[in-house]
Amino acid sequence: MWIYDLRTNKHFTLKTRPLRREDLQDFIDCYHPEDRHVRQATERFRYYRYDELIARDKASLDIFWLKDESLDTLDDMPPPEVLQQEIIEHLEAALLAFREVTASLPKAVRDSR
Numbered sequence: 001m002w003i004y005d006l007r008t009n010k011h012f013t014l015k016t017r018p019l020r021r022e023d024l025q026d027f028i029d030c031y032h033p034e035d036r037h038v039r040q041a042t043e044r045f046r047y048y049r050y051d052e053l054i055a056r057d058k059a060s061l062d063i064f065w066l067k068d069e070s071l072d073t074l075d076d077m078p079p080p081e082v083l084q085q086e087i088i089e090h091l092e093a094a095l096l097a098f099r100e101v102t103a104s105l106p107k108a109v110r111d112s113r
Contacts, residue, residue: 001053004030005044008066011078014089 030045
């Protein structure tokens, strides 16, 4: 199984730093959809054999190998107001998603609540 780590040291938010196509270009270059046999491991893209994955505690796919630079020291963390804004954006996005799901439910299901 090939795994690409787009999480570590990448910080995306819905409003101030949304994920863009160019953020995925490295993955596209590594993935080689036209010929998967030419894939090569990189800093963010790695291959794991089945036996390696199944040997993990509870066969967890929560795999990471890059060091998260934001965890080195508290001094390297974004300012509290930035963290606060990111949390608010994530919560608002989740609430909006729930509202969209509710709105898409048939009226009979909504009325039964």
